[in-house]
Amino acid sequence: MALVSDRFIEVEDTKGAETSSVKIRYTEIIGDSQGPALFVLAGLHGDELTGVEVIKQLKSYFSKNITAGKVTLVPVANPIAFAARQRQTIHDNKDLNRCFPGDPEGTITDKIAYEITEKIVKKSDYGIDMHTGPNGRILLPHTRMVLDETKKVKELSKLFGTMISWIREPVEGALAIESKAFKVPTIAVEIGEGNKLDNFFVKSGIFGVTNIAKYLGLLDGRACVLKDQYIMNERNNIIANSTGIFYPKTDIGKIVNKGDLLAEIYDTQNNVTEKILADRAGLVLAMQTSSVAVSGTTIISTLSLGACGINTVSLVRKKCMIYHTRNPKDLLLNMWA
Ligand SMILES: [Zn+2]
Structure with a gap:
């Protein structure tokens, strides 16, 4: 024992x-x-x-x-x-x-x-x-x-x-x-x-x-x-351009390709929805958990698949x-x- x-x-x-x-x-x-x-x-x-x-x-x-x-x-x-x-x-x-x-x-x-x-x-x-x-x-x-x-x-x-x-x-x-x-x-x-x-x-x-x-x-x-x-070593922070309700359309651990929909933000002041698209291929590392996105802040982070070793x-x-x-x-x- x-x-x-x-x-x-x-x-x-x-x-x-x-x-x-x-x-x-x-x-x-x-x-x-x-x-x-x-x-x-x-x-x-x-x-x-x-x-x-x-x-x-x-x-x-x-x-x-x-x-x-x-x-x-x-x-x-x-x-x-x-x-x-x-x-x-x-x-x-x-x-x-x-x-x-x-x-x-x-x-x-x-x-x-x-x-x-x-x-x-x-x-x-x-x-x-x-x-x-x-x-x-x-x-x-x-x-x-x-x-x-x-x-x-x-x-x-x-x-x-x-x-x-x-x-x-x-x-x-x-x-x-x-x-x-x-x-x-x-x-x-x-x-x-x-x-x-x-x-x-x-x-x-x-x-x-x-x-x-x-x-x-x-x-x-x-x-x-x-x-x-x-x-992996290259992190990309994806920034909200509007303030509003945050609807994630991906999840941590998912592989995303350039152009994939990552999230939507419903801008309550202007009554429009911002679509957030991936600007490059990556692995979703981090996501905010609050249901409100704030303009200028990071909502999702990905790691570049291009800079990846084993x-x-x-x-x-x-x-x-x-x-x-x-x-x-x-x-x-x-x-x-
Ligand atoms: Zn710590």
Whole structure:
């Protein structure tokens, strides 16, 4: 049986004569035999809930089923931001995912980053950092990587099971970027929408984390991967030209061709309907969820099919089941049938 312990990281904040503290709860699950250490973290941004729920559901499953190594679960990395239902820490208005590796002499957010680095990241061999889209924008589940990504992060990305990985510039202070300095390969993933829970996205997070745990040998069973994970880097934001009721005519994950109808906006002031057409071929990455479109704002984002590569990393550590499907929903159905 795995050894399960709930612990807290306590971070003190001193402002003048006043001292307050924040407690970050985490769970360590240690298997019977030797193996790598994996951390799974959510809630760096206080309004991103999918990963919090993924970890809640995984805690009981992992407590019974982890056979080797160690899993550290951190459901809410920034409890101050979580309680305020917002991205940043309200005390100093800093974004925790721009403060790594942290500073023990800094403000409260720097201190939280420092403690997480020392007590969680540096004691792990691999990491998963779960995020969602912002409030009001739904994202196709995907992983984030940088150009010339390390082989181990590419492995984690492919194992997480999303159809796409989106290339970004290295962001200073982001956990998945800064953990490279400690040789702890960490994958950042985006699943769902801010301030909301949706079962499909929760399931895709559970799938991704358990798949990585199987591959690393922490759980019994074979990892399942899609034959191809697409690496995309050219994002096109589609902007509304009018303000009115928003009628989406496509969905995240759909492939669209130039000229396809993406959405209609009924302009209530002028009593006309704007048709939004795709100006190039692409994959629908993100859509606003509000039913009101506002002129000048992004309503839909696509990733260009022209700038698309394939994650060619070979998963050599353990045999994997390969699914020859291009639809991530098929993969999930296979896994959770
Ligand atoms: Zn985030």
